[in-house]
Amino acid sequence: MATPTTILERMVDQPVSLRLKDSRELSGRLLGLDDHMNLVLDEVEETSATGTRRLGRVLVRGSNVISLTASSGLPPKRT
Amino acid sequence: MATPTTILERMVDQPVSLRLKDSRELSGRLLGLDDHMNLVLDEVEETSATGTRRLGRVLVRGSNVISLTASSGLPPKRT
Amino acid sequence: MATPTTILERMVDQPVSLRLKDSRELSGRLLGLDDHMNLVLDEVEETSATGTRRLGRVLVRGSNVISLTASSGLPPKRT
């Protein structure tokens, strides 16, 4: 069985998409993480109700993270 | 007595359905988990008020999980 | 003095009713539990504002539990 931490560590340097409790979504490259699921992303693009903006390097406190998705080359397909 | 962890581990590689605090439901195959109930699902389909979409591999922080249901071959029967 | 854990363990295999923070009520047979009050129920029937449905086996994360009531053979009497 793969643990969440093992799977997260394999995502380092890969593009990921992050959903936060304050309804923001952050897309960027995963730079690092720790046991609390504190995460550092680089080249971040933030999407919220007020639009999209570039943020550069962002550190997110783990307690605000809902879920993290590996960004594939394919756009998500609406069913 | 079966502990929740034992029962969860038996569900690995099985289809499960996850209810989150932000009102989303995720269906997919359970890949892995840890003691905080951080979970990794594969082939995820997300259902929310805004519809259904495919997400691929998703890691969910345990603190956002309300409940997890084993997906049977049978659809849930409304009483 | 009986501790909550002792009393909970005596309820295993018995029908119980669970009140969750998201206003749902789950009724089913208690299969297992741990120190965080993570619970596994079988033959679950869920009651919420949108009606009643059968869910089968459900694992509930303890942090979502408000209270647990032993289901007696008698219906609760309104006073």
Added chain:
Amino acid sequence: MATPTTILERMVDQPVSLRLKDSRELSGRLLGLDDHMNLVLDEVEETSATGTRRLGRVLVRGSNVISLTASSGLPPKRT
């Protein structure tokens, strides 16, 4: 100085009234408790906005407890 735990343990087998975060009040006899303030009450009567009903034996997760009052033989006097 009396600690809260000492005082709680003295209340075992006594009638108590419990105020919960979801606005319910539970009255019953205190059966047991632990360090997280998980509590078990017997012969419980629940009062909420929707009225009063009897619940029998109830286990309450400590994180939902706001306060606990010793029920005296005297009704509370409004000033």
Added chain:
Amino acid sequence: MATPTTILERMVDQPVSLRLKDSRELSGRLLGLDDHMNLVLDEVEETSATGTRRLGRVLVRGSNVISLTASSGLPPKRT
């Protein structure tokens, strides 16, 4: 430097006023406390939006406490 615990312990047997997260205020004599700031008050008078009532002895779970004020003989002066 005085630590909060030292200062709290000096308040034992003194009249205090407690502000809770559910907007209630409790006034009474401080009987005891522990490291989680679980508190026991005696001769409690509760003030809320619905008026004032006497509650006798009350145990408050620390996680509901916002702040605690030493009740002086003087009423608080509005500036």
Added chain:
Amino acid sequence: MATPTTILERMVDQPVSLRLKDSRELSGRLLGLDDHMNLVLDEVEETSATGTRRLGRVLVRGSNVISLTASSGLPPKRT
């Protein structure tokens, strides 16, 4: 690098201003603190939506603290 605790301890006996989660602001002299950021202030003046009032000595549970500002002799300058 100065740690938050070191910086807080240097503020003891100094005037500080405290922002709480319930939208209150407390100004006073910092008497003491601990590792949970439980704080004791003296000569406290509370400002909320309902006005300003004097409270004397106040103990605040750390979990309610958002931020703490050193009160300078200068009023904050609006830009």
Added chain:
Amino acid sequence: MATPTTILERMVDQPVSLRLKDSRELSGRLLGLDDHMNLVLDEVEETSATGTRRLGRVLVRGSNVISLTASSGLPPKRT
């Protein structure tokens, strides 16, 4: 892999921008931090729905932090 703590420590003495759970944004120079992500900023400018004001030195309790962004010389570019 860089951990969030390592990356945060490299930001000390650099300008950062902080997003808090109460919708405020704080910009300032990062003075110090600890394992709970308690942070101290200097020369702080606060932006909220009610405008912008200068606060000087501010200590923020980590539990209120959503995310922290390195302030570059370039303004964020809206896409």
